[in-house]
Amino acid sequence: MPRPEPAVLDEVDRRIIDALQGDFPICDRPYAAAAETLGIGEDELIARLQSMLERKVLTRFGPMFQIERMGGAFVLAAMAVPMAEWERVNSAVNAFAEVAHNYRRESALDTPFNMWFVLATETKEGIAAAVEKIETATGLPVYPFPKLKEYFVEMKLSVRNAGGAA
Amino acid sequence: MSANDDLDRRLIVATQAGLPLVPRPYHALAEQLGTTADEVMARMNAMLERGTIRRIGAVPNHYAIGYTANGMSVWDVPDERIDELGAMVGALDFVTHAYHRPRALPAWPYNLFAMVHGSSREEVLAKVAEIEALLGGDCRRHDVLFSTEILKKTGLRISNSAG
Numbered sequence: 001m002p003r004p005e006p007a008v009l010d011e012v013d014r015r016i017i018d019a020l021q022g023d024f025p026i027c028d029r030p031y032a033a034a035a036e037t038l039g040i041g042e043d044e045l046i047a048r049l050q051s052m053l054e055r056k057v058l059t060r061f062g063p064m065f066q067i068e069r070m071g072g073a074f075v076l077a078a079m080a081v082p083m084a085e086w087e088r089v090n091s092a093v094n095a096f097a098e099v100a101h102n103y104r105r106e107s108a109l110d111t112p113f114n115m116w117f118v119l120a121t122e123t124k125e126g127i128a129a130a131v132e133k134i135e136t137a138t139g140l141p142v143y144p145f146p147k148l149k150e151y152f153v154e155m156k157l158s159v160r161n162a163g164g165a166a
Numbered sequence: 167m168s169a170n171d172d173l174d175r176r177l178i179v180a181t182q183a184g185l186p187l188v189p190r191p192y193h194a195l196a197e198q199l200g201t202t203a204d205e206v207m208a209r210m211n212a213m214l215e216r217g218t219i220r221r222i223g224a225v226p227n228h229y230a231i232g233y234t235a236n237g238m239s240v241w242d243v244p245d246e247r248i249d250e251l252g253a254m255v256g257a258l259d260f261v262t263h264a265y266h267r268p269r270a271l272p273a274w275p276y277n278l279f280a281m282v283h284g285s286s287r288e289e290v291l292a293k294v295a296e297i298e299a300l301l302g303g304d305c306r307r308h309d310v311l312f313s314t315e316i317l318k319k320t321g322l323r324i325s326n327s328a329g
Contacts, residue, residue, distance in 0.1 A: 007231070024221075060184050061187070061224050062183070066220045094318045102316075104314050107309055145270070145274075149266040151264035
């Protein structure tokens, strides 16, 4: 999928995104509770979330699981893909359910790795198996970069594009 | 696998693509899973407390909300200093993730990864220059990899079968 342009978001959409990146309530009517703090109605919050999901402003709305706490693993991995083989390799890699995210990246210097993906598996052993399957399917080496230590993880970004599309 | 674990697992499978967009989402899940809304809410609370659920809410597409430049800065720093340096870099307000990862020599000499988001490449590069200044002589080499295309973004998908 091509990189999307900044979306057209009105002030209410922006407040929803800024306020609801965590702490969504666990109660009988959570949308009503969240809507009340935003000063909008329950129906409107649900409709706006639906619309932002359809427009791909949000990639998801719901719980974010930390699979490591269940014995699973998330591992960043990279490949150096020759441009002539890009489409074939991209399709092959994305076809694996274990590939949770995949990004094309270009280096400011001379790094050969241009495809970076995250493997998510239910067991730690699943990572090595997924690496092997991807190497077999693509014919290219996969370099896993498991995290040895995490110094900070806080993926809460406030909306930048005030007033909608630039 | 115990019945308890099995219900947690079925809850994960039922919600990993998202929470139902209906007024009573936990009731909808309970109906789907053949249990009570109280049980679903108790499980969700317990998973939040244990950290199995990191958080519940919106996951924005960072391009769509204006962070059109996303740079993975990577650094080759001395292993014996990495925890101190990693904590320093991770504390910067413009760094959203920082990790110690293994090198893959000779192709990959970098052991510290710090994700920097911004509205333009220039903004990201200026922030990367701040990190470089902060690391000083401990930085032997660095690079920045900009994402140019999202090829896939589905998130975690575990299968419905017991694992």
